[in-house]
Amino acid sequence: MVGVFLVVGAATGFLLTAMQRQAAVLQASALEAQHEALAEIMDDSIKSAVDFQIYQQAPSLSSSPLAPGNSSGDYLVCVNQQGRSEFHFDGTQIEYQQTQGKVVQQRLFPGVSQISDPNTGQKEQVFNMYLGIVQAQWNVDTTVDQVPFNVFGVPLQMQ
Amino acid sequence: MDRLRGSAPALRIHAAFSLVEVLASLFILTISAMGITAAWRLADYQELLTRVDRRAERILRQYYELQTFAPPESRPFTVNASSSPSAQNAITGYLYHPRLIAGQNSSNPFGDLIPFSITMTNGAAPGGNQLVLSYTVPSYGTQGSRKLTKTVVLNP
8 A cells, every 4th residue: 555655656746847847948938938029129129210329327218319328238228110119127137118109018028137248257238339239138047048138230320 | 162262363354456456557657657758858859949949040130130230340250252152260159058957067057058050151143142050959869969050141
């Protein structure tokens, strides 16, 4: 009798471990898909922007044209014909806010970490203008792996 | 009375599994465990292939953007004046960075697996320049490792 309980217990434990692992993989895959969507939104926003700026501090809510920004920072603001898109890395997640007229939509993309400089090991800011084009670089730390994301885009005004 | 005292104790009957039943259940459980493990590994492998394929596409698209829109001096590849097709220095990296077991590497908790390389081939004909990303998917069971390539044609 004890043997049967032992076998059934082992089988149940095995099944639970398998299910837990599968859930972790699915969760990681879903998180990667979310950030893939974010990368596409960012790419579209940058390419279609008629005005854009990168900031190190939170930008003012509405100024047209946008106030002068920095060469790198954790805020990216793009203005196009549809409205204003704002991306902000707050330390653990990227917040995306789209404003169309009076309608404001907000989405959060969790699990974000900054990339490190390969030479110095220092954490780099998410948005920058190196190489003369707008870039966004971040890592997504899932339960099973790390996924690097890079977005390169040239706004309309620079093409 | 003496007859009762001298007799053997009454046979106690317990409800229990027979040895054959236990062995049969063990056999079924073992087969089930093996089946679940195989299915689990296959699902993991297929999931990895799908994710790696999407990442390869994404990386190729990123370099396409860079090669197309970055200032000429910042582009990852230079277009040769020579009309003969040639390959330039490849860009290399990894498609999969699995989380390592705790304590395996304290400085970086993620490893590097499934290397990729991107090259640009210069074609003679207009629109002949293309970026080629190649990577090798790991083997699974009897299936050996395979080399996969993805190509994107650059705008002339």
